[in-house]
Amino acid sequence: MSNESARRSPDGAWLAITGLLLLSALPVIGGVLRLGDIPSAGAVRPVASSIAAVAHIVGMTLFCLLGAFQFSPALRSRRRWHRAAGRVLIPVGFVAALGAAWLAVFFGGPPDQLPLAMVRLVFAAAMTVSLALGTAAIVRRDFAAHGDWMTRAFAIGVGNGTQALAVLLWTVPLGDVDADGETWLVATGTLLTALVAEAVIHRRAVRRGRATAAGEALVS
Template sequence: MTTTQTPTAARVRARTGWPAVAGLLLLSALPILGGVLRLEELGTDPASAPSPAIAGLIVAHIVGMSVYCLLGAFQFSPALRGRRAWHRRAGRVLIPAGMVGALASIALAVFFSGPADEFALAIVRIAFAVPMLVFLVLATLAIARRRFATHGAWMTRAYAIAITGGTQALVLIVWSVVGGETSIVSETWLVGVGFVINSLVAEGIIRRRLRRG
């Protein structure tokens, strides 16, 4: 007599990818919360509000990146990626949202109007917003050529940059606990560290996918 064995809870979690999705959503929550507070500040403090053009770029950046980070987290679920219709519909929202967020970030850095000591921080952010935009363009070209593995690799790299705000917040928190208060110089370096950490993790994920074939 044979018995049918049900999958273990660990195997189910690995197949659905929900632990990874939940972790990415939590990591996204930190920069999104900061963005919501920034939008609230723009609406409640007209005296310190930027010009309409800059305010529009800020809104576009926050909304675009928020959509990209939240919806993009679900693309790391193998179960959802297996549903081709859902995956395609999500991608048609993700790529434009990511491009809008990256373009707005680049524009905000190009037309930087903040304190002079924060200019280096703006340059660091543009140095990663440009690659994110390039990765999204390459991902679009790859899917048009039906190169699915290449498309997934470029999208993973772009997402790693988009979600860096959460990693940066964690790095800054750890640094504040261990090393005390941060200056604008140390904050600039730590923001760069957050980008590097996420990029390395993304490359590890891509290589693991390639090994699995």
């Protein structure tokens, strides 16, 4: 959506932000509850893994909640806000992703949950790469690529909410799932979010192409 069209339909933009915040609320609430369990789990979990768990939960909470507002064209048009938020989002995004990667690599849970840990490792790696490419793009002032890569990183982050929603929608009518079922639901939830992100990125590319064509037509 262009800034002009966004100003004509602010309700649509804020509706999308509200949806992202609600989607983020599921893992945020779960993360806050898990923070209370970390001290008691410290007796059996290495200190480094406890630190990684806290870093992941806090980092992902900030990344998802603050990142949702970056999808507001009105706020994005305020460059001071967008840059200030970005200076927070990129570091906390790296903290969240690397914390998740640490927990997966040094997984110490039941053997049947190892596949789930590996799925989380794949997504953590993808989020880290997206953040790195987004950072490199903004350094070379390629704003379009920066926005695309940050959208992909945010999709993986907010995918935790989609994962929780997928598990909830499955377990409420059908009952609990085993470790293999949870792995498939988690993977499916995040992949669906990633597909939505790619659709958003494609729409942006189409709009940029139209804007470029219109500009060339005016010049010619």
